[in-house]
Amino acid sequence: MNKKRFKSTSVIINERIFVIGGVESVYIKPKVFDTVEESSHASVIYKGKIYVFGGHSASRDYLSSVEVYDPNANRWTELSPMKWKRSYFTAVVVNDSIYCIGGVYGLFCIGQVEKFDPSSNRWTEVSNMPVKDSGFQAIYHNEKIICFGGWSNGKIQVYDPAKNTWEIIGKCPNQRRNYIALILERSF
Structure with a gap:
């Protein structure tokens, strides 16, 4: 990784490690991802795709957003948001x-x-x-x-x-x- 970070999540798919979101002294956005700027969010792997839920935005707003990343297509897609905005939760x-x-x-x-x-x-x-x-x-x-x-x-x-x-x-x-x-x- 090119920067230290915390409040991120990570997953492994096909022997590749993905680190999602997080913060250093300011909110950072990993180069590999186009949309995810969250921290204190939750992520899971389901059917070979990475699902990212909620957390905090770069402006520290609570989020209900849901995004899915398809590593084979290298594409993010927004999905229906959660009903509840939240951070520091689990999926x-x-x-x-x-x-x-x-x-x-x-x-x-x-x-x-x-x-x-x-x-x-x-x-x-x-x-x-x-x-x-x-x-x-x-x-x-x-x-x-x-x-x-x-x-x-x-x-x-x-x-x-x-x-x-x-x-x-x-x-x-x-x-x-x-x-x-x-x-x-x-x-x-």
Whole structure:
């Protein structure tokens, strides 16, 4: 990278690393991308494309925007925006949907959860988080979305997409926020 940055996201597709948005001392825009100037946003890979959701603009406005990058065509496309503007939230792919969960708007954590259907370019609101949160991470495992860490005392909140229900199953032993979580496919 030609500049140090934080509040960015990164993904790997076909052995290529993409760093999306972020800030240094001023908002920066990576050369590879034509439209993304966000920071504190969420991004996921779905069917070989990079989906980028919300965050802050260069002027520090909260965003509800959704953009998709096709690395094969080297092209960005704007999609239907989220219903809620937000930053410091997480996005998770579940089958053929993408869930955007929690985050911050203004000075407050929000608990709103939205489900995006990329094939129809439509959003649906689903059950809100029981405890509003931001700066947490989430994984999809055993048919459930597991959210942990964050600003709200590190509660572990579990969402069941089939039942559209949440439950709190515990608390992280050490509070963490603004980190990365992943599932390893093999043991070491």
